[in-house]
Amino acid sequence: MLLEVHVEKKFADFACRFDFSVSSKKCGVFGPSGNGKSTLMHMISGLLEPDKGLIKLNGTVLYDKEKGINLPPEARRVGVVFQHALLFPHMSVKKNLHYGLKRVTAAEHSINPDQLIRVLQLGGLLDRRVSKLSGGERQRVALGRTILACPHLILLDEPLTGLDHRLKYQIIPDLKRVFAEFSIPLLFISHSLQEMRMMTDEVLVLEDGKVSNHIATEDLARTRLGSGGRGYTNLVDLERPEDTGRLLRYWMGNIPLMLLKTEDAAPGQFALNSRDILLFKKHPEATSARNMLSCVVRKTYQTDWLSGVELDCQGHTLIAEIVPQSLEELDIRPGSKVVAVFKASAFERLW
Template sequence: MKLEVNIEKHFPVFRCVFDFVLDNGSCGVFGPSGSGKSTLMNMLSGLITPDKGTIKLNGQTLFDSTKAINITPDKRRIGVVFQHAHLFPHMSVKKNLFYGRNRTRPEERNIDPDQLISVLGLESLLDRSVTQLSGGEKQRVALGRTILACPDLILLDEPLTGLDGQLKFQIIPHLRRVFAEFAIPMLFISHSLQEMRMMTEKVLVMGKGTIDCQKSTEELARTTLGNGGRGYTNLLDLDSPEDLGDLLSYSWGKVKLMLVKTENATAGQFSLGGRDILLFKKHPEATSARNMLSCTVRSTYQTDWLVGVELQCEDKILIAEIVPQSVEEMNIRPGAEVVAVMKASAFQRLY
């Protein structure tokens, strides 16, 4: 996928200027509310006409003000998953799912509907009215509806914003599976860093109506802009645990982690705050914390008031955030050996 954008749009109290080239199949657009994310999405999909400039997707000109080219939204082959699903209320789930597909030329229908319905777990919902669906189910149907139209690019406009925490994280695995399995290029628009990290590897960072920079999602997560000053959060994909009575032992690659026992003891993604990790020069003799990992410092970086320490733990990487005085006192530098200590209760299940 190659998306080339160089457009301008003036509103009475707002001006948008977007100039970027994307060649990554899965990219995020990150920025606070009011930074112009939805305006960009609407201009890409053809729902708003830019004042001037060009938009090209895979070499095809979708908009060119000088040549008076403006392909209509139905011909652009850019699908949109809206924030509030917007399933057609007068149609069943099945009719919603096939709405776009029925309007796609047979030779362009390159996605097997049965496979997609299975991946999204929608088999039992097909004959239902959309008014009988939960928020999460609605978003899954909206996603399926857009994918079945077989677009060249999918724009996801804050698709998880309207959902509460648990529902949000129930959808993310579906999103990840779908985009991995069907290899559909996407632009994921969100103001949530956590969602962005789960869905993309590269992001366009937006300011007030412009693209400030392009960087990797991981790089963004390490900045105050990205994490909103709340510090870095490690995201850990843990395998199915072993029950040790009072604790659960999870495998994180080659690393073993002890977590507090919960009802839902299955594999999943967990978060661990970088500020919840203590660093020791030597292995502590006795501590209430259940996780002590021998690590090597890979690098350090400065945030506003803290220092981020990138640690190599076996085959995995952890980020701890500590105060600069500790870095000096412990002589933490690349190559130094440290012990990272985390409480069993410091891990939070995301999904």
Template sequence: MIDIDLHRRLPTFALDVAFRNDAGITALFGRSGSGKSMTIGMIAGLARPDSGHVRIGGTVLVDTTAKTFVPLHKRRIGLVFQDAHLFPHLSVRKNLAFGQSFAPKAERTIGLDAVVETLGIAHLLGRRPAKLSGGERQRVAIGRALLACPRLLLFDEPFAALDRQRKLEVLPLIERLRDEFKIPIIYVSHAMEEVVRLATHVVVLDAGKVSAAGTPEAVFAGASVLGEDRRFGRSTVLSTVVGDHDAAYGLTALHHPAGTLWLAGMAGPQGATARVLVHATDVTLAVGAPGQLSTRSTLSGTITALDPDGALAAVEIALNGGGWLVALATRRALDDLALSVGSAVSALVKTVALDEGSVGR
């Protein structure tokens, strides 16, 4: 149980952040300068709020009315930043073991072997941090935080400095932490794909205020969440069920009541739920059954709203069987096809536009 309520005056705005989540991964999502890092700092104990409280799993870490302020080293909150901040004078093994001896004996529930195995870092143990790649460093930093047996893990844009391939390697590890070690995680990011993939609860921060909060499906329901880019900022999150994997073509079926999406790559075991991020710019609309097209992913639904914006219009579609999808089209195309509120449409999503890395479970 995470219960956060923090207030602090900053030079440019006042930060007022409150959210709760039971378990799993809470994503703090927002532009840079929206107050994410300050929020993390106050939760970790690196900064003090003017007023508010931080309660993790029934333990009060900060409560300004009771004048409670547990210092950094007694909070037992694991930190993983964009830079790994490994101790350069210690080997990987000693970095990993650093926090273990400080954790109360009764709460040393996480062992070195399990962490090394999960993170795949056995071959790095004897090395010095300077000899590691960026992805390896981040994995060691995660392991070091885990082995201190924290009550909460804070990730502050941990993979912002990694390239896409490294990210695809590391993101599943976060999911394993969530599932295997059962430690609540607060994950700060401005990458929508990461948030959709990992989060069970999303808190959107804008200029120090919570502008939206809820499940990824609810928060990314087609609105331009960050407000600044009406064309490219719009996307929808769909809940799907993982179906067959076509090994010959390397495709995985993601079933939605309104149709089937095909994903290039893997998306976890059959029958599992998978969240998919669909950008509004990647959706094509068709009336009736589409003819000979290369697009294989089709969802059917009914138009519920049109939001014209210059030459373009955002089309809100209620999918058959539940869920929403937002598509962007030119106004002329809508008129040519005689599409208006109430029209039945097929929404085509290019398979290549579905990002394997953004599929959450």
């Protein structure tokens, strides 16, 4: 996928000027409200005409002011999934899904509807009215309808905003699964850095109607170490849960980790806050924490009031945040051997 955008748009009190190209299949558009994210999405999809410039997708000109080209939305092969799933309330789930098929010719059908329904886990919902669906189910139906139109690019405009914590992390695996299964490029638009990290590989950072940075998603997250009250979130994939009596033993690769027992003891992705990780130069003789990992320091990151420490834990990366005084007193530097210690209660299941 190659998306090229060189456009300008002026409003009464705001002006946008976007100048970038994207080749990644999983790119984010990140920034707080009021910086042009929705304006950019609407111009790419054809819902808003720029004042001037050029938009190309895979070599096809979608908009060219000088040449008088402005393809209508239905001709651009760009799908949009909005924050509020805009489904047809008078139709069943099945009819909503099949509406996407009607938007392309039979020769352009490249996605098997039955396969998509299986991947999105919609088989049990096909005869249900959309008014009877949960927020997460509605978003899965909206995504399925868009994908069945066989787009060359999908724009997801804040698709998780408005969903509660539980529903949000239920739908993220479905989103990841379907885009991996059908290899469809996406632009994921959000103001949530954590959502960006779970859905994208690189990010366009928008500020004041311009792209201020085009950066790898993880690099963006690490540039913000110490910039908020919550700290950096390590996203940890854990497998093979085992009941040890009072705790659960999970595995991060070949590393055993102890977690609190929960009702949903299953493999998944967990959050571990960087500020919940304590660093020791030697293995502590006694501690109430259940997890102690021998690690090697890869690098350190300096911030205004904290220091980030990137750890290599048998090939797995963890980031810890400590005060600069501790970094100096423990003489932590690249190549140092440390022990990372954290409690069984420090993990939060995401999905």
